Amino acid sequence: MIPRCAPRWSSPRQVDSRRGVRVAAVRGPARGAGRCGVATATGGNPMGFRMAWHGFFLGILLAGTSQAGPELDALLQALEGSAPEEHPALVAAFVEQQRDAGGLPVTDMSGEVVFVYLGGPDTQEVRLVGDFLPESPMNVTWGRGEPMQRTGDVFHARRRFEPGARLDYAFDVDGERIPDPLNPRTLFSGTGDGEVSELVMPGHRLQSAARVWPDVARGTLQEIQEEWADPAVRVYLPADFDPQRRYPVIYTGDGGAWIEYIGLPVILDNLIGSGDIEPVIAVMVDAPGNRGAWHSYNPDFIAYYQRVVAHVDQHFPTLARPEGRVLAGSSSAGRAVLHAALERPDLFSRVAVLSPSMHGPLFPLADYLSGEKQPDPSLEVWMAAGTYEGSIERDTRVLEAWLERAGTRKSVSYSAQGHSFGFWRECAVLLLRHFFPTPPGETQALPASG
Known part of the structure; x- marks a missing residue:
């Protein structure tokens, strides 16, 4: 039985076939690893498990990918399989890699988009809002959007758009609307109530x-x-x-x-x-x-x-x-x-x-x-x-x-x-x-x- 916080795959070959991700020659945690990264009596030790998790996650990041989803999957798996005090380093590595690869949100030519908001222990709810989530088809005013999923203090959402799309979005964090802190592209939106962030898909060429x-x-x-x-x-x-x-x-x-x-x-x-x-x-x-x-x-x-x-x-x-x-x-x-x-x-x-x-x-x-x-x-x-x-x-x-x-x-x-x-x-x-x-x-x- 796979522990709740363990990876959902058992080898780099399996990851490659299911996700299309090139993985460096680093395997995930040993089969003896227990719930949330604590080693069981069957063998291994907590430190070795955590080092394996770090290597597995960073191996995916360093190998690179043309898809948006697997990169977030790797981060979420690593967060679930590591101690809370290790989360900041994992998140920082993810953010740095994405900035080097073109920035956030994470996008790919298939149209998949991964939105990420880094919350804190006091953050209760984060909602994704944008001009693609209006109040109604008859109204271009932004609606309440949709709640983002949470793993640790990382809030995330996945959507799919045309590869050539250019759209506006923001995050509603516990009722306060803010631009994406990880995205430097901002602009004023009349329908979005102020400064918001700009999503530019890979196939869109800005003027x-x-x-x-x-x-x-x-x-x-x-x-x-x-x-x-x-x-x-x-x-x-x-x-x-x-x-x-x-x-x-x-x-x-x-x-x-x-x-x-x-x-x-x-x-x-x-x-x-x-x-x-x-x-x-x-x-x-x-x-x-x-x-x-x-x-x-x-x-x-x-x-x-x-x-x-x-x-x-x-x-x-x-x-x-x-x-x-x-x-x-x-x-x-x-x-x-x-x-x-x-x-x-x-x-x-x-x-x-x-x-x-x-x-x-x-x-x-x-x-x-x-x-x-x-x-x-x-x-x-x-x-x-x-x-x-x-x-x-x-x-x-x-x-x-x-x-x-x-x-x-x-x-x-x-x-x-x-x-x-x-x-x-x-x-x-x-x-x-x-x-x-x-x-x-x-x-x-x-x-x-x-």
Whole structure:
């Protein structure tokens, strides 16, 4: 009979055949080992048993593996088969090995993920939460998540995602939400209530233009100082701005979020500085306190953008025509910018719709969706949604089918991501490249994505 805390295999050959792990020439504890690593009268001694366990565990770590699960299995088996005072060294070896191998959580190309939280004797419960565990399929707000299993003071959970996924997660530790202390990748999440951690699967290549590049000239940011400019309006001018040149303009909703969380000025600096896109002016317009009402097909939204466009065209050297402007928005702002472009093709003929949240009344779009009204022939739509956005992904596919029937120019993409600023940050890079490509012959080499 196998003791409760003993390994569930008896030899390296058996481990190799069942788990696909290359194991160094170190065997597990002797058959005479008793419960939880205490040697029995049949032979052996406690110290020899513990040394064997350490060798067995470290042998697995040093041999390496392409799978996530066996590495955690090795740690858990070692913890169960050793004295509590030896646990810190075993856990430290596991963490160090994972950091050297690419960091935590542990991932592999099969899609398996191992989340690990190192608790203490007073830790009662740890729950895994994330944009892949929403309150409901109709709501992108994070739910209560799921409890993590516990071995000693190590809390762990296993899940499986697409090899190319990028997702947000955190731990609820005795009711307090925190980012993963072992993962240096963090970002702000509106649906996750603050700073959270970022899971990047091995098959996902992050957009390098979303990071600050050294030796890239920086543009400037200024706020429009007019009594009417409430909510706030900020204007980005590219480095080497030339008042004699006419620039295309991208306008965004939720301007503060596009600056702070998406990092639009940084992305523009990188893409313009590298020659990946042509120089662009960006106008980032904040939303008022009642953001939901502002984005619910509100005529005041359209009227305000009309005033902003008039001011920008008057005070900056712009391509002052609909095809010289792009209007972009995410989530509820996605539906607002789509509605504005449909209603005012004289202002905007190009629109970027990110994760459009179509919840709420649809009657302002009913005439378009039914075919009674047609989009202006000049309209071009760039649209994206994550496959972990539930009803938002379904809404996007409905809009895609409608645009197809209407014959509207469109570019639509789906990614294994959630309702996240991390997703929209990557979308920003893609939509800028789509709408503002550098004229042929002017493109420079770019750093690799990653």
